[in-house]
Amino acid sequence: MTNPVLLIVVPLLLAFLSVALKNNKKQLLFIAAVFNVVGVFIIENGSYVIGGFRAPYGINLNLDAYSHLAVLVINILFLLIITMSNEKTKEFSTVLLVALAGLNGMLLTGDLFNLFVFLEIVSITGYILSTESKKYKYSFNYLILGTIGSGLYLFGLIILYAIFGSLNMADISFKMLSYDTGKLVVPIFLMFIGLAVEAKLIPFNGWVRGVYGNANSLIGSLFASVYAGTILFVFGRVFGQVLVLSEYLVAVFVAIGVITLIAGEVAAFSKNKIREILLFSSIAQSGLVALLFVTGLIFPTVLQLLNNIITKAVMFTIAGKISDDADTDEADKLKGIFANNKIIGVSFTVSALSLIGLPLFYGFYSKINLLLGLFSKINYFVAAFILLATIIEGAYFIRLLVKLWTPGEEGKESNIKFVTDRKVEFDFNKKVIAFMLSLIILLAGISPSLVKTNLFAMNKLLNEENPSYMFELKGGM
C-alpha cells in the first residue's frame, strides 16, 4: 500500500528545499505537482495511521472513494493551472508548494483538528498569494476574516471535543448518532461559519470581491478552482458526512445556501467586469454546492462541484490573462476580444455554457443529476430556486459571451471594425490546456457514461441511506 501521506510530505519537503534552491524553484514546484498527480494514481484506498497511535486516539489519513476523487481532481487541476500560468509561478513557488501540501492534507485527513491545522496553512498561503495584486487592503481584509473564521471553527471544535472527547471524524460521527443533535447547534454552527468564510458563503465572504476581483490568471484560477474545490470537498466531508445535523440546522444551512446562490447570481448579473462576474458566479456555485451537500446529496453535488471548478479554472485563467494584458476586464471595453483569439474564445464559451448547464456539455449532466436527486428527496422549492438561478446565470453569461464575441453598436451589424484595439496574446500552454479542458467538458457532456463509470463506485457508496461517515473504512478504527 502506497501511503498517501507522501502527497503531503513531498511538496512540503520540496518547499523547504526550494528555499535553498532559489533558482530552481519553478522546477521544484512542477516536480511536486507532477509527483502528486502520478501519486494519486498509485495510492490505494485505506486508513493510514500517522504517528503510531491507532484512531481514534491518533491521527490518521482517510483515503476513501470520496477523498480519492477529491485529491485526484485537485492535484490534476493544480498541475494544469500552474502549467497554464507557467510564467507567473516563479515568485510564489515556495508558497504554492506549501499550499499543495496543505490542500492535500485537508482532503486526506481524518481528524477535525488536523483539518484546522491544514486549513490554517492553506489560508496563510492564500493570504500571501493574494498580495500579488498589491492591493494590500484586500489581503488584510482576507487575513482578518480568515483568522476570525478559523478561530470560530476552532471554538466550535473545542466545544465538540468537550462533549465527545474525540477529534476523530469517524468517532465523532458515531457518537453523534446517539446524541440529541438539537443541542449541538452552537458548536456546529461555529464550525460552519469557520468553513463558510473560506467557502465563500454569504454573508461571511466579504473578502472575496477584493481578492478574486484583482487576482491575475494564476492566483484567480487557483483560488476559484483549487482552493474553492478543496474547501467545498471538505465542507461536504464535514457537513455532509461527518456531522449529523439537526433539522433546524439543515434548514438554516439550506437557507444560507439558497440565499448565497440567488444573491450571488443577482450580484453577478449586475456586474460588467469579467472577473467580478466570475467571482460572484463562484459564490453562487459555492452556495449551490454547500446546500446540496447539506441536503445529503453527495454524488450529484460532486458532479456539480467538478463542473464548477473545471470550468472556473479555464475561465479565471482567461479572464486573468485578459486583464493582465489589456489592463482592464470591463466587458464593454473588451468587445470582440475573442475574434482574434478563437481557440481561447471557444474554450471560454464551452466552459461558460457548461457552467450554465446546457446540454451537450458536462454541466447538463450534473444539473440533471442534482435535479433528479432533489426531486427524489421532494425538495421542489430548492429545485425551483436552482432553476431560477440558472435563468439569471444564463442571462449574464450569454450577455458576456455576446459582448466578447460579437462587437458592434446596437442597430448596426456586427463587424470586425468594432473589435477592441486592446491586444491579448495567449501563450501556447494556455491555449492547449484550456482547449483540452473544454474538449473534456464536451466529451463528458456528449457521453456522460465516461464520467459515470469512473464515479460509479463512489456513487454506490454515497447513495446509501445513512449519509453518516461510516462507510468503507470506519475512520480507521
Place this chain on the structure above:
Amino acid sequence: MKIISNNSKTDKEDMRKIWEKIGDYFRANSIWMKWYCTGCGAIELPPTMTSRFDMERLGMGPMATPRQADVLLITGYLSSKTLRRIIYSYEQMQDPKYVVGFGSCTINGGIYYDSYATMKQLDNYLPVDLYIAGCMPRPEAVMNGFDTLISMIKKGEANGWKHYKENYDWYSRNQLHSLGEVYVKDEFHE
C-alpha cells in the same frame, strides 16, 4: 396671336365616328368639374350647386382631382404664379377635356387689367372652350353657359383639347413668354 374660333370646327362635325358620338353624348351628360378657385368668382358656385339651381340635375358636379375631371373651371383673375399651376393641372387632366373661363378677368384682366402680375387673356395659354362673362356672372349666367357647353360637346364642337395638342408650340411659347424662364414641362427641375 391666334385666337381659337370654335366655329371653325363646326364643319368637322360630320366626321365624328359613331362611338365618338356616343362618347360625346355621355360626356355632355356627365360634366365633372375641377374648380380652380383662385379668384372671387368661386362664391357663385355653391348657389349653382345647391337646391336652387341644382347643377346635378344636368349630371354636373365638382370633382376633387384633375384626373377625374372633364372641365377646368377657372373662376377669376390669373397671376403669373397661379397660371403655372393651372397649366400643370390642365396637363394632368384626361382627354377629352374642356376649359371654361369664368368672369371678366379671364377674358381681359377685368378690373386688374393694369396690374403687372395679372395674366390678361387666358386663351393665350390654354384652349378656352367657353367664356362666361360677367363680374361676377350670376348662377343663371353660369347655368346658361354650361348649357351652351353641353350642346357644344354634343355637337362635337368643344375641341379645345385637340387644338391645344395641334398648336402646342404656340401655347408653350406664350406660356414661356409670360412665365419667364420657367418651362412648364420642366417644372420639377426648376
Place this chain on the structure above:
Amino acid sequence: MDFNALILFMVFSAVLSYLVSKSNIKLGAYSTILFSLISLIILFLGRNNIGNEFSLLYMNFRVTAIGWYFSLIMILIYSMTAFFNPYWMEKILYPSSYNFLYLFSLAATVGLFFAADLITLFIFWEVVVWSSTFIVPLGKSRKAAVVYFTISSIGSMATLFAIMFVYSKSGTFDINEAFKFLASEPLTATFVFFTFITAGLTKIGIFPFHIWLPLAHGNAPHTFSPVLSGGLVKMGAFIAYLSVGILPAYKAFSTSMTIMGIPFQIYLLMVLGAISIVVGTLMAIKQDDVKKLIAYSSVANGGYILIGILMMDQVTFAGSLMHIFNHAIASAAAFLTIAAIAHRTKTTKISELGGMIHKMPVSYVVYLISIISLAGIPPMGGFVSKWLIVQGLASKGLIFIAFAAFFGSIGSFLYVFRPLAGLFLGQLAPKYENIKPSTLVMKIPMVILASMSVFFGIFPKYLLETIGEIQTSIGIDPIMINGDTITTINGVLNTNKVAAIFGFGFVISLMIFLVLPKSRKVGLMDTYTSAEFIYTPELYHYANSFYAPFERLYKNHPSVEKFLGKFAVKTEELGILVNSLFFSHKPSVTVLWVMAIATLIFLGGVDI
C-alpha cells in the same frame, strides 16, 4: 434510409460545412444549401420510417407522423433560406461558425421532433436555443441575443422542472408513458400542464413572452430571420401539442370547470393566445422596421396556432397544423424578400425605402403572395387554414377568442399593407435609381415558397390528407376532405371552385380593361399635388407613421418590454444591494454579519 443515419448525417454535415467554410467561405455557404436539400429529400422519401424507434448514445428517438410533418417544415424552411447564405458570407463576422451553427441547429430541431423521451426532447430543445443564440448577435443587436436566451431559458427551465417532476412521479422519461398517470390527478396535471407548456409559449412568442421575437427576428442576420420566424417558432407549437396531445390534458381536466366546453386551464391559455393575437397585431401595425413588423405578425400568428392546437379537435387542430405550414412558408418568404431588398439597399426601414416594385418586381410578387397568405385571403394557403380555425371557433361558440381571431385577421390587412405601400409602392428615391434586381439564386427559394403558398391554397388536400393521418395517429377524428372539398359541421369549402371563380372574375376584369382605351404612361412624380410643384420624391412618399390616427389611440399602452426592462433594472439594483451589503471591503461589516447571524441562529436554535 434510416433516420438515425439522417440525424448523424445532419450533425456531420454541420461539421463538414464548417471545415469546407474554413477553406473556402463561398463553397461552405453553398454546402449548407446542398446538405439541407439532401436532408430534405431523405426525410421526404423516408416517410415509411414513421413508427420506427432508434437510439443514439443515451438519446432515444421515435419517428411519429406529427414529428415527421414538423421536421419536414423545418428542413424546408432551412433549405430554402440557405440559398441566401452565400450572399451574406462577407458580411457575417464568423462565416464558418455561422454555417456550422446553421446546420447544427437544423439537426437539433429534427432530433427534437423525433425525441422519444423527455430528456432527449429537452436536450435538443436547449441545443437549438443556444446554437441559435450565437447566430442572433451577428446581426444588428447584441441585446436581442440576451433577451432571446433569457426568455427561452425561462421557458425551458419551467419545462425542465415539469419533466423532472413527472419523472419523480412516474419513474420514466418516455414521452408516451410519463404523462399517463396524470389522467387521474387533475391538480397535479394542472401544475404539470402549465409548467411544461411554458417553453412552448416562450418559443411561439405568446404574450407575455413575445418580446424576444421582434428583437431577435428583427435584428438577426437577414438570412437567419426567416429561419427564426418560419422555423424555430414552430418548435413551440410542437411542445404545445405535446402538452395537450400526449399529456392527457382533456382527460385530466374532465372534472374541472369548463368554459364553452373547454376546461378553464386550457381556456386560460387560449385567452393568452388571443391576447397575443391582439398585441401582435397592434404592435405590428406601428412598426417602421419591416423585419420587426413581420416578427410581430409571427406573434399574432403564433396565437392562432396555439389556439388551434389547444382545441385538439377535428377542425381547428387541422387548421392549426396547416397554419403552421402556411405561416412557415409565407413568413419565411416575406423575410426572404426583405433580405433580398436589404441585400441591395442595406436597410429594412419602411421610411427609408419606397418604390422598390420598379426595381425588384419578383420580390414584390413573392412578398404580395406571402402576405396575402399571412392575412388569410383566398386563393392562398393561409386562407384555408384560417378558415378552418375560425370555423372551429365558431362551432364552439368561443366569441371572445373569435373576436381576437378576427381582430388579428383584419388587423393583418393593416400591417401587411404598410410595407407594401411604404416599401414596394410609392415614390422611388433617386438614390435607389440604379440598384439591381435580386440575383437568380435568391429568386429560386422565393419563387418556390410563393408557389407553394398558391398551390396549397388551391389544392389543400395534399396537405390536409397528411394532417388527417396525423390526427388519426393521435386518436382524434381526421379532417373531412373529399376531393378538394373540406367539410365541417358549419360549412363546406371547395378551394378549387373558389380559385376558379376568382380566375373567372379576374379574366372578365382583364377583358374589360383591355377593351377600353389605352393608357398613357406617366412618371411617379406626375401626380395630383393640388397643383403644387414637388421636387423631392423621398419627401413625397407617405411611409412614416402610416396609420397615425389609429396609432394615436393606443400610444400610451402598457408594455411588457418596459415592465421586463424594469425587472432587469431591479435585478441589477438588487445585485448592487447585495454587493454593498455583503462585499463592502470592510472586514468589520462581515464581522458584524457573522455576529448577527450567529446570534440569530443561536436564539432560534435554543428552543429546539
Place this chain on the structure above:
Amino acid sequence: MNIMNFIYAFLLLVFVFLFQTSITGINRKVMARLQRRRGPKWYQQFIDIFKAMSKSSTTHGWIFDFGVIMALGGIMATTILIPIGPFKAFADVDNIFIVSYLLAVGMLGMAMSASGSGNPWASIGVSRALTNMLAYDVPFMVLIVSFIYAFKTSSLSGFAALQQGAGILGWNFFRFPLGGIVALICLQGMLGKKPFDSFIAPAEIASGPMVEYGGRHLGMLFLLHEFSTFIEVSIIVHIFFGGGATPLEFMVKYALLYTFMNIISGVFPRFKIDQAVKFYYKVPLALAFIQGLIIIFTGLGVS
C-alpha cells in the same frame, strides 16, 4: 362546376351591374329630394360610368393597372358567390367567411393600385380605409360567429332559408334586435357612407384612394364600387332580413335596405377616422358581445 355555371355567373354579373347601378341612380335622386333638389336622371350613374370609360387615362406603372384588374376581378368573383334569392351561380360557395375574405382581395387590389400611383393622398386614403375596415368588421364578425354557433351553418343561403316561412317577425333583425342594430351600423361602415366616409373625404384628401384615377381605371372602379355595394348589402339582407324566396323579394328588400342606409347617410356629418374606431369599439362591439352572449348562453331568439 361546369360551363353552365360560368355562363350563369356572367349573366349574374350583368344583372347585378344593371340592377345595382339603377338603384344607385335612383338613390341619387332620393338623396336630391332629401336635400330639396331635383336630382339627376335615374340613369345618371350609367352615364357617369360609361363616360369615365370613354375617356383617355394615364397609368403609373404595371401595378397601377394590375391592382385595378385584380380589384375588379376579386370583387366580381365575390359577387358571383352571392345568391340572389334562390338563384346561385355556384353551389356551396356562399360561405360568409369565403365571401368576406374574398372581398378583401378586391380591397387589397385597389389599395395596392392606389398606393402604386405614388400619390400620398392615395396612401392616406388607403390607410384610413383599412383602419375603418378594422373598426366595422370586428363587431360584425363577432356577431356572425354567434350566429354560426346558434344556427350551425355559415352559408348565406343557409341563414336566409332558416328565416323564411315565419313572416316578418321570423327575420333575424327582429329576433335579434341588438344584433340587427349592430349589423346596420356595420353596414354603414362597409358601404363607406357618412358618417364613416373619411377615407374618401374629397375636400380634405382629394378623394383619397381615387385621387389618381381617370378614364378606364376610374370607370372600372365605379363598377367595383357598384359590385361591392351589392355584396355588402346582400350579406345583411341574407343574414338579417331573410334573403328572398324569390329573386324579386330579394331585390325589393335589397332596394329598401339600401335606400334606408342612404337616407341615414344623408343626414350625417363625417367622423374623423379615430372617432370612427372609438365608436365601433364602444357601442357596436359591446352590443355584439351582449347579443352573442345572449345567443350562446340563453339561446333567446334562436329557435
